[in-house]
Amino acid sequence: MNSVASHKLSARTQLSALLMAGTMLATPVMAQEVAPPTVPAPAPEAAPAATTVKSITVVGNQRLEAQTILSYLRLRVGQQYDRSVLDQALKDLAATELFKDFQITDNAGALQIQVTENPVINRVILEGNKRLKEDKIRPEIKLAPRQIFTRSKVRADVARIIELYKRQGRFAATVEPKMVSLDQNRVDVVFEINEGPKSKVRQINIIGNEKFSDGELKGEMATKQSSLMTILSSNTSYDPDRLAYDQQKLRLFYLSNGYADFRVISAVAELTSNKQDFIITYVVEEGERYKFSDVDVKSEIRDFQPEMLKKLLPMHTGDWYDAKLVEDTVESLSETAGLFGYAFADINPEFRRDPETRTMAITFNVAESPRTYVERIDVNGNTLTHDKVVRREFRLNEGDAFNSFGIKRTESRINSLGYFQENLEIERKEGTTPDRIILETNVEEKPTGELSLSAGFSSIENFLLQASIRQRNFRGLGQQLQASVNYSSYSKSIELGFTEPYLFDRNISVGGSIYRRDLNSFNFINNDRRTTFQQVTTGAQINAGVPLTEFMSFFARYSINFDDVTLDKGIYYFGNECDPLVAGRYLCDAIGNRTTSLLGYTLAYDDRDNRLRPTRGQSLSLSQDFAGLGGSVKYVRTRLSGSKHFNLGSRFILNLSAEGGYIYPFGSRPTPTSDKVRLTDRFFLGEPQMRGFDIRGVGPRVIRYSVNNSDPANPIVVTDANGDRGQIDDALGGRAYYQGRLELDIPLGTGAKELGLRPSIFLDVGSVFSVRKPALTTLANFFDSADGLTKNLCRNPDTGQQVFATNTPNGDGTPSGQYTTCATANGFTSNLAPFEERFFGDTWMPRVSIGAGVNWNSPFGPFRIDFAYALRKEEGDDTKRFSFNVGTQF
Numbered sequence: 083m084n085s086v087a088s089h090k091l092s093a094r095t096q097l098s099a100l101l102m103a104g105t106m107l108a109t110p111v112m113a114q115e116v117a118p119p120t121v122p123a124p125a126p127e128a129a130p131a132a133t134t135v136k137s138i139t140v141v142g143n144q145r146l147e148a149q150t151i152l153s154y155l156r157l158r159v160g161q162q163y164d165r166s167v168l169d170q171a172l173k174d175l176a177a178t179e180l181f182k183d184f185q186i187t188d189n190a191g192a193l194q195i196q197v198t199e200n201p202v203i204n205r206v207i208l209e210g211n212k213r214l215k216e217d218k219i220r221p222e223i224k225l226a227p228r229q230i231f232t233r234s235k236v237r238a239d240v241a242r243i244i245e246l247y248k249r250q251g252r253f254a255a256t257v258e259p260k261m262v263s264l265d266q267n268r269v270d271v272v273f274e275i276n277e278g279p280k281s282k283v284r285q286i287n288i289i290g291n292e293k294f295s296d297g298e299l300k301g302e303m304a305t306k307q308s309s310l311m312t313i314l315s316s317n318t319s320y321d322p323d324r325l326a327y328d329q330q331k332l333r334l335f336y337l338s339n340g341y342a343d344f345r346v347i348s349a350v351a352e353l354t355s356n357k358q359d360f361i362i363t364y365v366v367e368e369g370e371r372y373k374f375s376d377v378d379v380k381s382e383i384r385d386f387q388p389e390m391l392k393k394l395l396p397m398h399t400g401d402w403y404d405a406k407l408v409e410d411t412v413e414s415l416s417e418t419a420g421l422f423g424y425a426f427a428d429i430n431p432e433f434r435r436d437p438e439t440r441t442m443a444i445t446f447n448v449a450e451s452p453r454t455y456v457e458r459i460d461v462n463g464n465t466l467t468h469d470k471v472v473r474r475e476f477r478l479n480e481g482d483a484f485n486s487f488g489i490k491r492t493e494s495r496i497n498s499l500g501y502f503q504e505n506l507e508i509e510r511k512e513g514t515t516p517d518r519i520i521l522e523t524n525v526e527e528k529p530t531g532e533l534s535l536s537a538g539f540s541s542i543e544n545f546l547l548q549a550s551i552r553q554r555n556f557r558g559l560g561q562q563l564q565a566s567v568n569y570s571s572y573s574k575s576i577e578l579g580f581t582e583p584y585l586f587d588r589n590i591s592v593g594g595s596i597y598r599r600d601l602n603s604f605n606f607i608n609n610d611r612r613t614t615f616q617q618v619t620t621g622a623q624i625n626a627g628v629p630l631t632e633f634m635s636f637f638a639r640y641s642i643n644f645d646d647v648t649l650d651k652g653i654y655y656f657g658n659e660c661d662p663l664v665a666g667r668y669l670c671d672a673i674g675n676r677t678t679s680l681l682g683y684t685l686a687y688d689d690r691d692n693r694l695r696p697t698r699g700q701s702l703s704l705s706q707d708f709a710g711l712g713g714s715v716k717y718v719r720t721r722l723s724g725s726k727h728f729n730l731g732s733r734f735i736l737n738l739s740a741e742g743g744y745i746y747p748f749g750s751r752p753t754p755t756s757d758k759v760r761l762t763d764r765f766f767l768g769e770p771q772m773r774g775f776d777i778r779g780v781g782p783r784v785i786r787y788s789v790n791n792s793d794p795a796n797p798i799v800v801t802d803a804n805g806d807r808g809q810i811d812d813a814l815g816g817r818a819y820y821q822g823r824l825e826l827d828i829p830l831g832t833g834a835k836e837l838g839l840r841p842s843i844f845l846d847v848g849s850v851f852s853v854r855k856p857a858l859t860t861l862a863n864f865f866d867s868a869d870g871l872t873k874n875l876c877r878n879p880d881t882g883q884q885v886f887a888t889n890t891p892n893g894d895g896t897p898s899g900q901y902t903t904c905a906t907a908n909g910f911t912s913n914l915a916p917f918e919e920r921f922f923g924d925t926w927m928p929r930v931s932i933g934a935g936v937n938w939n940s941p942f943g944p945f946r947i948d949f950a951y952a953l954r955k956e957e958g959d960d961t962k963r964f965s966f967n968v969g970t971q972f
Contacts, residue, residue: 135161136191143197144267146180151197154178171195179232200231201269210275213250219243225271231261236271247277251319254278254357282308282318284359290347290366294335302335303328305362320360325349329364336368337405342435342442343369372403375441379415382450385422391415395446403442415446420486425454425510425519454484457518463525466558467501472523474584475499477632484519491632496523498693501530501555530555560584562593574600594624614812615669617762618646637684642713647673647762666784666919668814668856671752672761678715682707690727697735700726716748717759733829742820744852757817757854764815767850769965772821774846774931774950778813779960781850782924784858786810789918811960814853816924821848841936846950847928858919922958930954 138157140148155171157163168186175184175197183198206225208216222242225235240257247255255278262270286307288296300307305328308318329346336344347365354361374397379388397407412429419427428449435442459480461472475495477488489508497506503526511520531553550566562581568574579595599619621643629635649655649665660670683706690699702724710716723741730736743765747758757764768779825844933950947966955961 133163133188133191135159135163135193138193138195140195140197142199144199145202146199151175151195155195157193179234180230199267201263201267203227203229203231203271204264204268205270207270207272208275209272210277213252213277214246219246222246231269231271239273243273243275251280251282251321252278253281253320253353253360279358281320281353281357282359283320283362284308284354285361287361287363288366289363291368293341293368293371294339299332299335302331304331308359320351320362322351325351325362332364332366334406337403338407340371340373340402340404341369342372342403342405343367345369370437370440372435372440372442374399374401374403374444375436375439376443376445378445379448380445381448383419383422383424383427383448385424386419386448391418391446397444408444411446415448417486419448419451420484420489423453423455423483423485424451425484425486426512427451452517454517454519456480456482456484456521457513458520460520460522461525462522464527466527467525467555467560468558470587471499471501471555471558471560472496472525474587474589476521478521489521494691496525497691499555499560500528501560502526502528573602589629591627592625594622596622614649615672615761616648616650618648620644633689634685634687637686639680639682639684641678641680641682643678643680645676645678645762647676649673662857663859666786666810666812666856666859667753667755668761668784668812671756676715676760677713678709679711679713680707680709681711696727698727698729700724710748715760715763717763718746718748719763720744720746733827735827737823737825737827739825740820740822742818744818747817755854755857757856759817759853761815764817764853765819765850766813766815767819767821767848768813768960769962772846772848772929772931773844773933773935773948773965774952774961774963775929775955776960776962778815779962780848780923780929781816781819781959782814782853783922783958784810784812784814784856784919785922785958786859786917786919814856816850817852818926819848819850822846839936839938841934843934844932844950846931846933849926849928851924851926853924855921855924858921859917923956925956927956928954929956929959 135157136159138152138159140151143151154177155174157167157171161167168188171186172184175181175195180200181197182200185196187194187196203225205227206223208219211219223239224242225231225239229235236259240259243257244255247253256276258274258276260272260274262272264270283305284307286296286300286303286305288299291299305321305324306318326349329349332346333344345367347367348363349365350363352361352363353359376399377392377395377397379386379391379395381388381391395411397404397411408431412431415429416427419429428451430447430449432445432447433442434444456478457480459473459476459478461469464472475492477491477495478485482488489510493506493508496502497504506523506525509522509524511522512518513520531551547569548566550564552562552564552566554562556563560583562583563579565578567576575597577595577597577599579593581591581593583591585592597620599617601617601619602615621641623639623641625637625639627635627637649660649669654660654665654669656664660673662670684703685705686701686703688699688701690696690701703722705721707719709719721741721743723739725737725739728736728738745759745763745765749758751758752760766778767781768775769777772780823844823846825842828841828843830839830841930953931950932953933948935946935948935950938945938947945966947964949964951963952959952961
């Protein structure tokens with residue numbers, strides 16, 4: 083904000099008193115008072131009743147010409163004048179608002195007009211405004227540099243600024259105008275703003291309600307009382323428009339519960355003396371409760387059979403009267419008429435109230451109207467997007483009979499593009515004749531190009547970086563072009579892709595991508611994360627899709643992948659081969675190069691209202707991938723998934739989803755003891771798909787335990803101080819899996835919604851299973867039956883021979899084995915303490931978790947936090963209660 087030098091601030095002059103009606107505005111110097119303009123008192127000897135004007139002179143003017151000043155007056159030389167004429171001249175000078183002081187001196191007909199001009203505004207300065215920035219206030223201010231300073235403009239600007247703050251709910255805001263006198267008759271105008279606190283609704287009183295409690299009625303209102311529970315809501319501030327809206331909400335609530343005579347007698351909002359809080363008082367009259375009596379339908383449209391429509395009505399005789407149900411019925415009948423092509427069907431409910439029996443009879447009258455045809459489709463507001471991109475989503479063409487279902491479907495398809503504003507609606511306008519309709523689509527384009535650099539921290543990936551460029555509406559043709567690079571501590575990838583949704587302007591989508599992905603799989607040893615195997619995948623994919631019906635589509639794809647799975651030779655190898663005692667046989671079986679040639683298809687059904695953020699509808703898909711048309715991997719992978727969204731009202735959205743899959747392998751096993759499906763092709767389940775469990779925390783796994791005794795039948799498991807049971811915990815995945823989710827999106831107040839908060843509660847269920855039990859290492863591998871002692875294992879690096887070294891010498895002091903330790907065994911390496919591996923989790927029994935989470939579109943980027951608790955788990959599963967993911971954009 084602008085500031086004023088200290089030597090000028092000392093000359094700041096208070097203007098508040100000068101803004102009072104009827105006060106003549108004068109510019110004091112250094113806050114000195116200036117007397118109001120006066121006419122000199124007449125001499126004791128009275129002047130003649132009328133005198134002739136002999137001359138008129140103007141003195142004191144600097145910017146204005148004398149003739150300009152005289153043009154505002156009615157005085158002319160040679161004119162007869164008296165005191166009333168001079169008074170009128172003074173009023174004319176005051177009306178110009180050009181002068182801060184003026185007076186007329188009469189010297190026997192020689193009139194002298196002495197003026198002091200109002201100053202010129204040098205600057206207009208705002209001080210103290212924090213909640214409202216200058217770019218919001220300055221457009222409302224009429225005072226501007228190089229304008230003439232006038233009191234009326236100052237007064238008007240003060241009122242405008244205060245009104246702005248009232249719209250923000252700050253009724254205690256005050257504005258104190260001051261000015262700083264400068265040389266050359268210039269001033270700086272300073273508006274000192276005291277914003278004050280936001281005026282809250284301290285209390286809502288309801289008088290006259292007997293059937294419903296205050297709490298029930300307050301719950302129906304948009305305005306909320308200020309409290310700790312509503313600290314994030316913006317609806318605790320007073321808003322006159324919201325007060326009127328709440329009266330309608332109360333009326334609708336009572337009418338929906340049968341109280342047809344309900345009315346709000348008065349609604350008063352009182353501002354407390356400190357102007358910080360409001361107390362709102364409603365006086366209501368509930369009246370009697372009514373029931374439906376006779377409900378009928380009369381139709382003048384030949385396609386509408388009243389008997390059939392009457393059977394579809396949701397209300398019946400004896401039900402409590404519900405005005406909302408009547409309104410919904412009118413809308414439903416209008417939509418039904420639209421299905422038959424009657425776009426402007428006139429449906430009027432006729433009410434017949436009987437106060438004695440307290441019943442309400444209703445007749446829905448469907449007036450005659452012509453069948454409607456689409457005369458023209460207009461698309462407005464699109465500057466980048468081509469018309470055809472919008473028009474090809476229309477389910478109606480020009481000349482077609484109007485159909486309300488086609489309009490709703492068109493709106494859903496355009497909204498799903500993501501190119502335009504949310505909740506776009508197609509307006510219906512009358513055409514040139516009564517049987518013609520014009521469909522007008524007014525779009526507001528949103529940015530569809532995304533160029534981002536992201537950095538963040540994930541509980542799964544630790545530190546991560548991402549760079550991506552994506553254009554979802556490339557060249558305005560609806561094409562999608564994207565390129566991305568991702569880097570984290572455990573994964574890296576680069577990908578380039580392109581999709582054409584309408585090939586040669588036909589409803590056929592084609593696309594493709596090339597990619598390189600480096601993945602480091604991992605497990606946890608206690609709380610330490612350890613990389614197990616590295617998988618590098620280089621590949622490409624092409625795909626195509628065609629619609630079969632309005633809601634069903636078929637997609638085909640082909641991809642080829644070159645995979646290289648490796649282990650750290652310094653940890654898992656002995657010599658040039660993978661050591662199963664160190665890595666586990668299941669990891670040793672996974673390593674190597676392979677080529678996967680994959681041909682697949684997806685059959686999908688989707689009638690959701692919005693694919694980006696659905697609120698109702700369902701989706702179902704079946705997909706299969708066949709590996710074996712060339713390459714070294716052969717299997718059939720089948721997946722089935724579905725979801726359904728329910729709009730429960732009041733912005734509560736319930737999502738029910740389920741999916742499952744199975745891999746059927748062909749060919750022989752890589753090794754006699756391994757599974758036919760390789761480790762890297764199996765299904766895995768855990769965070770983030772199934773909350774409440776760790777990454778890959780569900781399903782078959784091998785856990786390696788330390789043991790410390792020599793009895794292979796009853797090994798003693800060694801745990802650390804925290805009770806952690808194993809050295810290594812490796813997830814093996816499975817051929818089959820299923821997963822289900824029940825999630826409820828919970829709406830918050832407007833304030834939280836503006837912050838981008840979307841909380842939910844959820845229940846997750848699932849399992850992954852069906853894998854061949856791997857060969858395990860047990861204590862017997864470390865047992866020397868010759869002397870009954872548990873041994874440490876050593877290897878000869880030249881021959882690979884396994885030998886034992888005992889920890890206990892014989893009675894004569896010599897070791898019972900060949901060497902006491904590997905360290906003293908000259909030329910031998912790899913000392914391994916005894917351990918035992920156990921296999922867990924290969925069961926279809928469900929794992930269940932419940933929890934709550936919240937999505938937040940924070941200033942740092944998207945943020946998701948979940949807290950979940952595993953209600954049911956199997957032995958070996960890894961649980962996790964808290965998880966989060968956050969990123970930032972810059």
